[in-house]
Amino acid sequence: MSLKIHVRTTVNGEETEFLCEGRQSLLEALRDILGLTGTKEGCNDGNCGACTINLDGRIVDSCLVLAAEAEGKTILTIEGVASIDGLHPLQQSFLEQAALQCGICTPGFIVAAKALLEQEPDADEHRIRHWLAGNLCRCTGYDKIIRAVLDAGAVVRGAK
Amino acid sequence: MAEKGSRAKALAGGTDVLVQLRAKRYLIDRLVDIKKIPEMNELTCTEQAGLVLGAAVPCCLIYENQDVSRLYPGLIDSAFLIGGIQIQGRASIGGNLCNAAPSADAIPTLIALEATCNIVGPKGKRTIAVEDFCTGPGQNVLKDGELLVSIHLPPPKRNSGAHYLRFIPRNEMDIAVAGVGASVVLSNGKIESARLALASVAPTPVFATKAAATLVGKEANEEAVLEAAEEAKKAAKPISDMRGTIEQRIHLVGVLTKRALNKAIARAKGAE
Numbered sequence: 001m002s003l004k005i006h007v008r009t010t011v012n013g014e015e016t017e018f019l020c021e022g023r024q025s026l027l028e029a030l031r032d033i034l035g036l037t038g039t040k041e042g043c044n045d046g047n048c049g050a051c052t053i054n055l056d057g058r059i060v061d062s063c064l065v066l067a068a069e070a071e072g073k074t075i076l077t078i079e080g081v082a083s084i085d086g087l088h089p090l091q092q093s094f095l096e097q098a099a100l101q102c103g104i105c106t107p108g109f110i111v112a113a114k115a116l117l118e119q120e121p122d123a124d125e126h127r128i129r130h131w132l133a134g135n136l137c138r139c140t141g142y143d144k145i146i147r148a149v150l151d152a153g154a155v156v157r158g159a160k
Numbered sequence: 161m162a163e164k165g166s167r168a169k170a171l172a173g174g175t176d177v178l179v180q181l182r183a184k185r186y187l188i189d190r191l192v193d194i195k196k197i198p199e200m201n202e203l204t205c206t207e208q209a210g211l212v213l214g215a216a217v218p219c220c221l222i223y224e225n226q227d228v229s230r231l232y233p234g235l236i237d238s239a240f241l242i243g244g245i246q247i248q249g250r251a252s253i254g255g256n257l258c259n260a261a262p263s264a265d266a267i268p269t270l271i272a273l274e275a276t277c278n279i280v281g282p283k284g285k286r287t288i289a290v291e292d293f294c295t296g297p298g299q300n301v302l303k304d305g306e307l308l309v310s311i312h313l314p315p316p317k318r319n320s321g322a323h324y325l326r327f328i329p330r331n332e333m334d335i336a337v338a339g340v341g342a343s344v345v346l347s348n349g350k351i352e353s354a355r356l357a358l359a360s361v362a363p364t365p366v367f368a369t370k371a372a373a374t375l376v377g378k379e380a381n382e383e384a385v386l387e388a389a390e391e392a393k394k395a396a397k398p399i400s401d402m403r404g405t406i407e408q409r410i411h412l413v414g415v416l417t418k419r420a421l422n423k424a425i426a427r428a429k430g431a432e
Contacts, residue, residue: 023181045179045183046175046243047333049246052246058220058250060246061175063178064173064174064247064250065250066171066174066193112246129331130331131245132244133244133331133333134245134246134247135244
């Protein structure tokens with residue numbers, strides 16, 4: 001039995017620390033240690049994107065990051081997407097466009113799409129579909145998700 | 161790592177090793193995060209010295225680098241194909257090479273671009289060509305305690321071009337049924353030299369030297385490309401599995417070789 005590892009990190013703007021085992025993924029640490037269960041476990045092998053988080057400005061599958069690797073890093077999860085003023089434009093447009101059914105994939109899609117819109121609020125449909133290729137949805141058939149991201153992009157760039 | 165021998169593994173992006181550990185493909189006692197070693201993160205690209213690519217540099221930093229994009233568009237083809245955006249934020253070309261999958265999307269490109277591996281271990285340093293690195297599915301030449309530190313790509317030659325492409329049933333996020341990396345050097349409209357490498361059609365990536373040799377000295381035209389494509393099909397020794405049959409894969413090698421060469425030739429002539 002190995003000793004636990006002490007990790008200091010910033011999660012959704014707050015400095016946080018936790019103890020984890022060396023083998024634990026960041027996904028496990030977020031959900032089981034920090035209680036941030038908004039990030040979902042789908043395949044647990046990097047295919048589905050349900051566990052997408054933003055790590056130091058890059059979207060990654062948190063199932064493919066070790067919790068210990070989060071030391072000194074800045075993490076954004078779905079819990080940090082809305083602000084005190086209300087829902088993020090992406091969250092609002094996912095609701096308005098009914099871009100979810102069972103909802104398991106939704107946090108991953110929103111965290112991934114947010115990173116795209118921050119760089120490219122005018123991303124077109126092709127670019128959005130390519131960017132979100134690492135996120136699987138088994139319910140919607142994707143069209144409503146793409147429409148929601150296009151719509152949120154318009155809000156983010158002030159065109160709507 | 162030397163202390164634990166075969167019971168130790170290096171962790172770069174983790175997109176292969178963490179999945180394999182979870183699936184208990186092998187058991188280890190020590191996983192060493194190499195990402196804080198400066199040499200592993202080197203990304204130096206100049207027309208004079210070529211590219212030094214640290215083994216842990218993630219794909220996203222490669223295709224966002226303007227010098228690499230300008231000098232090695234063939235490498236960008238691979239970096240932009242591996243996984244989705246989430247994977248490209250972590251996965252490295254060095255890891256793709258060490259994982260030694262027959263289907264690896266970066267290895268044919270590295271072979272086409274004459275890349276070499278800088279290896280460091282308890283007995284010192286050594287350098288080997290990428291085409292000699294893989295020894296079987298998931299197997300490579302690294303001995304216990306040895307690490308791939310970086311990959312070196314020689315400076316691009318004048319009037320040269322390269323391209324990698326693969327066939328997958330989806331648009332993105334899939335494993336190659338077959339893939340082809342090609343590079344050519346042109347001189348007065350003729351092909352001075354060429355290199356071809358194939359993915360997913362043998363236990364290791366295939367360096368198709370005979371097929372490339374058919375091109376040398378010929379006009380860079382459709383006839384020469386088709387002859388090389390036919391020869392490349394002979395170098396493919398695929399199996400039938402859930403991703404494709406032997407017949408389909410051999411056929412794909414012909415089609416992909418033709419397309420890879422046409423694009424490499426276009427790039428050598430100055431196209432994007």
